[in-house]
Amino acid sequence: MTDRSLLRAIGWYRAPVIAVGLLASLLFFVPFLVVVATSWTSGSFILFPPTGFSLQWYETVLTDRQWLNSFWLSIVVAVIATAAAVVLGTLGALGLTRVRSRALQRWVRTLFIAPIALPPIAYAVGLWSVDRQLPFLDDTLVSLVLGETLLAVPYVFALVSSALAGGDPSLRPAASTLGASWPMILWRIELPPLLPSILGGTLFAFTVVFDEVVLSVLLLPPGTQTLPLKMFTASQEAFSPELTAASTMVSLLAIVVLGGAQLVSNRRNRAARLRRKASA
Amino acid sequence: MSTTTGELAPPERAAPADRHEPGRNRAEARWLLWPPLAFFVVALGVPLAALVIRALDNETGDNSFAAALTMPVFLDSLARTVVMALVVTALTVLLGTVYATAVAVSPGWLKFLLVAALLLSLWTSIMVRTFGWMLLELPRGAIFWLGDLLGLMDEPLGVYQTALAMYPAMVAVMLPFAVLPIASALAAIDREQLNAAAVFGSGPLLTFRAVIRPAITPAMISGGVLVFVMALGFYVTPLLLGGPTNMTVSGIISGQLRTAGRPDLGAAMSILLVGGTIAIYLVADRLFKVSEKWG
Amino acid sequence: MTVALSVQDVHVTLGQNHVLKGVSLDARPGEFVTLLGASGSGKSTLLNVIAGLQGIDRGHVAFDGTNVEKRPPRKRGVGVVFQSYALFPHMTVGENVAFPLRAARRPAAERARVAREMLELVQLGELIDRRPAQLSGGQRQRVALARALAASPGILLLDEPMAALDKQLREQMQVEVTRIQRQVGITTVSVTHDQAEAMTMSDRVAVMRDGRFVQIDTPENIYRKPATEYVARFVGEANLFPARGGELLPDGVTDGRTGTAVIRPEDLRVLTGTEPAGAWSVSGVVRLLSFQGSRFRLEVESDTGRRVVCSLPPQTDAATLLDGTRVRLGCAHPDRVHVIAATADDAQELVVA
Incomplete structure (x- = not known):
């Protein structure tokens, strides 16, 4: 399991490298733990260390229509945008393998990754300007969903595309000499091995969309808020333990769902490896 | 060869009409690529065009771009944003390299801890992570509490809403984007090369310079480019931690729309930001094949 | 079908x-x-x-x-x-x-x-x-x-x-x-x-x-x-010698060459001193003798610098063919010598090689 060659190459630098890595991991752990800790305060201010222990703020959040509505709105937006991004990103990755010209291939690839580099606020202003020009979009979620989809496409594309690159390039010609039409090749030969990557891309895209706040700032119809936007405004207006309680809950939900998915896929991979080893 | 030179010459062949697979369905590429490309036109092309229209649509009649480029607030924020992005990128790539190496060389349970930290950061929202930093950095926040407890600090912490407050948070937000590509580059290093270096008597430093660094440099660059362009568009974290004196371009743009009521200026600034960012991305992509590392 | x-x-x-x-x-x-x-x-x-x-x-x-x-x-x-x-x-x-x-x-x-x-x-x-x-x-x-x-x-x-x-x-x-x-x-x-x-x-x-x-x-x-x-070299091991008409030219002679003779290693044999002179032969020194199970493979460098390979039966006494030993190789099966006409695609390679 441990990599002897790399260990030997690193030599005695291993200890300091690990030490720095562990210190860096505090950058990830500590803020999260502080958020969690302050959420169970029994006082009415966010304080660290928390005073007392109570779950009253969780109760407040869970019975507050505003928090719940914004949570569901986020779910709806994320589900639609993720579904669209998964389809578009997967099609793009598959389509790219059919492009013959190397130069064109590079441009298409660049285009599909580009939204990662797009500054969200500037893009949001663009979508907002579209809404101003087309007033019938004004009170809808169309531009928000469209924008979130665009921001999510690169993640799906990147994952599926790299899975495709690792596959056997002769499967497609093989299937075509065996008489399969291109839709059948796509459906029966190419897609099945990609499913794990597509699922990974789906989860990634979903978290990206669910957490995205900048587009919501400008694009939501008045009176509606996604969860991150609700958090954002709450942090600027009323910095109360409600906020950290909500943060904790949504983070734990994400950890349970994504961690569960990770665990399942790890187990499947390991099982597949063991089966292969057993029969070899 | 002598007998066949006559045949070598004739380049007057008819233009190759269809030199790949006969009957290869052009419909195939069309069906697969057109939907996403059409989507890109609608979701990316149209908003960018709307930005241009909005920037030119100016009641006062003067040029919004010129107005934006002569606004000291905008120019200040631009300079601040670029410096910030550069610093964040440098710190992130440096720390990301160490972190990825630490993941690769850690024993089992430490590796689990490091990977779990990375995933925690990827899975929790930027808002939540930023709140965490706020709570740490508030004058009487968690850092002060710890300092006080250890007897190191008796004055409340003065870091909140300063430039210094933003950096750790932004590095923490960006770190996974640097660690992931570098970790996979490390995993892909040819183990035989490492063994060869060891057999020929190379120590850790020489092995790093001769084998490891060349192998991970492309990943460091592509991770760094991505961190840099993403940092240029940073909005939430600087706004909440850096305060009004440390506005990034994104903050100024949103201010033009939300408080100043100058959407044309906001649009002009947006075009400058998008143009600059995409230009940097494209140049970096040509030079370092960034998108190929990611896709 | x-x-x-x-x-x-x-x-x-x-x-x-x-x-x-x-x-x-x-x-x-x-x-x-x-x-x-x-x-x-x-x-x-x-x-x-x-x-x-x-x-x-x-x-x-x-x-x-x-x-x-x-x-x-x-x-x-x-x-x-x-x-x-x-x-x-x-x-x-x-x-x-x-x-x-x-x-x-x-x-x-x-x-x-x-x-x-x-x-x-x-x-x-x-x-x-x-x-x-x-x-x-x-x-x-x-x-x-x-x-x-x-x-x-x-x-x-x-x-x-x-x-x-x-x-x-x-x-x-x-x-x-x-x-x-x-x-x-x-x-x-x-x-x-x-x-x-x-x-x-x-x-x-x-x-x-x-x-x-x-x-x-x-x-x-x-x-x-x-x-x-090309075919001769690509398929199996081949010894190529200049030939005129159907006849092998003595080693080193290329004048009057009209083709290339192909002699497979198994068609060569080591001549003892008692062989009649008239027949074609090539002489040189042993460079490498290697045992390959069903045969010995003998590599000889001829006096003109040509590399000649010969197959010997596995019961050959290796001690008689140490590196540097002078040997003379002759044709075991003259009827199996094939001559490629010089007009064939790449017959002039021999001169270069």
Whole structure:
């Protein structure tokens, strides 16, 4: 399991490298733990260390229509945008393998990754300007969903595309000499091995969309808020333990769902490896 | 060869009409690529065009771009944003390299801890992570509490809403984007090369310079480019931690729309930001094949 | 349902490279033809042309007299065994083998029956529910073969079929594949760079070089009567000497040369002092004697600097042929000396070499 060659190459630098890595991991752990800790305060201010222990703020959040509505709105937006991004990103990755010209291939690839580099606020202003020009979009979620989809496409594309690159390039010609039409090749030969990557891309895209706040700032119809936007405004207006309680809950939900998915896929991979080893 | 030179010459062949697979369905590429490309036109092309229209649509009649480029607030924020992005990128790539190496060389349970930290950061929202930093950095926040407890600090912490407050948070937000590509580059290093270096008597430093660094440099660059362009568009974290004196371009743009009521200026600034960012991305992509590392 | 294959004057350009420069090949129904050549000779490209995976600039490909060059691969009725085998990793062995029937929308019962039959044919019936990842290299190759044959194609194409196997398994599979090919009686075109494989398996071998055929003939004729020096060197070990008419010239003499004589190592022998002088011989010093199980391989550097290789029976006394020993080699079978006319494609190479 441990990599002897790399260990030997690193030599005695291993200890300091690990030490720095562990210190860096505090950058990830500590803020999260502080958020969690302050959420169970029994006082009415966010304080660290928390005073007392109570779950009253969780109760407040869970019975507050505003928090719940914004949570569901986020779910709806994320589900639609993720579904669209998964389809578009997967099609793009598959389509790219059919492009013959190397130069064109590079441009298409660049285009599909580009939204990662797009500054969200500037893009949001663009979508907002579209809404101003087309007033019938004004009170809808169309531009928000469209924008979130665009921001999510690169993640799906990147994952599926790299899975495709690792596959056997002769499967497609093989299937075509065996008489399969291109839709059948796509459906029966190419897609099945990609499913794990597509699922990974789906989860990634979903978290990206669910957490995205900048587009919501400008694009939501008045009176509606996604969860991150609700958090954002709450942090600027009323910095109360409600906020950290909500943060904790949504983070734990994400950890349970994504961690569960990770665990399942790890187990499947390991099982597949063991089966292969057993029969070899 | 002598007998066949006559045949070598004739380049007057008819233009190759269809030199790949006969009957290869052009419909195939069309069906697969057109939907996403059409989507890109609608979701990316149209908003960018709307930005241009909005920037030119100016009641006062003067040029919004010129107005934006002569606004000291905008120019200040631009300079601040670029410096910030550069610093964040440098710190992130440096720390990301160490972190990825630490993941690769850690024993089992430490590796689990490091990977779990990375995933925690990827899975929790930027808002939540930023709140965490706020709570740490508030004058009487968690850092002060710890300092006080250890007897190191008796004055409340003065870091909140300063430039210094933003950096750790932004590095923490960006770190996974640097660690992931570098970790996979490390995993892909040819183990035989490492063994060869060891057999020929190379120590850790020489092995790093001769084998490891060349192998991970492309990943460091592509991770760094991505961190840099993403940092240029940073909005939430600087706004909440850096305060009004440390506005990034994104903050100024949103201010033009939300408080100043100058959407044309906001649009002009947006075009400058998008143009600059995409230009940097494209140049970096040509030079370092960034998108190929990611896709 | 085996067909006759005809390839007529096929040209293929890939980018700037003229990969096939007008190749023509005919194969009788049921014949096994091997395309033999070094990498880059165009042999794989020609295989892809026949399969329909590669379009052509001009020329024709015909199955039983019908031009098929415009047909897509899925309508050609060819079975291909790919170098990587290209088994579908997410399907079981049975599903892989039944895939061509599924593509042809045959009923499930027929698919199951054919899959079983085909796996019986390649003697893998018991592995029908395994996944490709659970099979050994040889088993995968059999599955790939069964799959290629499942839809009763007219032509079987093998792309470097043995390249992924180790030597022992390779020899075993050569025999096995030939058995199955004979049993099914299907026209087969195979691609390889391994001359032993080409010799073992084929009815005819087509030697390719630089986008052209150099010689198409039976394995024995390819070996005994190579058309060019390239073929002589590429297939087996060859000693090339200048010749005039049908006669060998003495070593070092090139005046009046009209051709090149090919003498295989097993047709040379070490002369003892008592041999009559008149006959042709070449003398030099021993450079290397190596034991190879069924023979000794003797490498001699002639007085003119030419490298001559000679096969000796395994009971030869190695002590008499130490490095540096002077020896004289003569022709054991003068009747088996083949002379390539100097006009043949690349006969002048000898002078350079």
